[in-house]
Amino acid sequence: MEINATKYPRVIVLILSYNGKSLLDESISTYLANDYPNFEVAVIDNGSTDGTKEYVEKNYPGVTLLRTDVNLKYSGGFNFGLSYAFEKQRADYVLITNNDVKAGSKVLSSLVATAEKDNNIGFVTGKVYFYENPETIQSVGYYEDPVKWIGGHRGDRVKDTGQFEEELELPYSDDIFMLVRKQVYDAVGGYNTIFAFQGEQLDWQVRAKQEGFRVFYSPRAMIWHKDSITIGKSSPFKVFYDVRNTLLLRLLHKDQAYFRVYVRWHFKNMVFRPLLRSLTHLRFKYAFKIIHGYLSFLSWGFRNKKLTLKHFI
Structure with a gap:
């Protein structure tokens, strides 16, 4: 399904960064290079002390800078950006994304094309590859487990040989990159800050699913992730x-x-x-x-x- 050529929904890409100035060039530049015609990139400087504000202002004058006075942690930082995107700018969608990624050129067009197929699709993710092993998958969503409820990542550490090319509904997804429909925010708000970090997107998706929203996977949306470089994989x-x-x-x-x-x-x-x-x-x-x-x-x-x-x- 192609996106309606007469109206491209407005997307705001939110990149959260805390003292991550060295990571921003690749994430910002690859999102800016996307082929989608109606989007804005906004960097949330989450109380950084490494000169992130000055760096973004100098090198990316076309990028919106949202700055918090203190580190609001992961959930609070993104909520700050969600308020800007959905309440002030009235965006149709927000793309939640980490700062330690390289984005494919069709991320936005692919995610939006999937989301536009059904108004009840509240979240859409795609293929996450390991940055260091660019043909190896890190995640294409979660699977469910009878004991753990949320199982591991679908496709974790598997070489991509075309086995995940079907667009489909997921039980849940990670939020390394995740498109969110405005109506989700209107219905249940943003992240629950009691989680701060880890499990925050699962809580959000559970609450949204209770309101009838669905989580989907779009196979042509691809990013490469540096895998917990910001906090350390097992810190x-x-x-x-x-x-x-x-x-x-x-x-x-x-x-x-x-x-x-x-x-x-x-x-x-x-x-x-x-x-x-x-x-x-x-x-x-x-x-x-x-x-x-x-x-x-x-x-x-x-x-x-x-x-x-x-x-x-």
């Missing part, structure tokens, strides 16, 4: 949010029977075993963040007793 920071937010996501959105099963799986596989490995290899920072993440979840649950108790009583 203590990421470990904390992995432990905390996987529990929090399921507490908020799954029923008692499921949660009781999952919490046992989680403690065994995401707390006890990793903690033992970390202590065995003297990785005390990781061990501390595992414990910290688990205690942070318990603390949140204690402060929100009414919600928490229904899963255990």
Whole structure:
């Protein structure tokens, strides 16, 4: 299906960056080179101290700069940009994207073409390749798992031989790059900032799906991702949010029977075993963040007793 030539929906590309000045050239330039005729690129400078503001203003005068006074973290930073795009500029779509990517020239046209097929398509993603191995797939969406609910990435570390060329509906997707329809924002708002980082897009998609929106995959939209270069693939920071937010996501959105099963799986596989490995290899920072993440979840649950108790009583 071709996009209606008489009206190209307005897209605003939001690139979030915190002290990521060195990464911006490739992401900005490759998005600017897209073949779609009606879009704007906006960089959200999320409280950076590395001269990002001055660099963007000097080198990319045609790019919108949105600057926060402090680091609002991942969810808060993007919410700042979503407010600009949807509330001030009245964009039809926003493309959420990381700063550590190289975009293909047909990303926007492909994502919009898929989204325009059905007004209930709220999110669209595409192929994410590893930057260092440009023919190897990192993700083409998530699959569902009977125990974990959200399984791993479809296509993870598989060479692309044309096996993911079908446009299809997904249960959920990552937000390394993710097109979002304005009506999703109107219905459920943006990211829930209690997640801050990790699981934030899953919570958003769950809430949107409850309102009838769908998640889709568009195979001709392609980016190459440097894979957690901003925070580190297995940094203590990421470990904390992995432990905390996987529990929090399921507490908020799954029923008692499921949660009781999952919490046992989680403690065994995401707390006890990793903690033992970390202590065995003297990785005390990781061990501390595992414990910290688990205690942070318990603390949140204690402060929100009414919600928490229904899963255990």
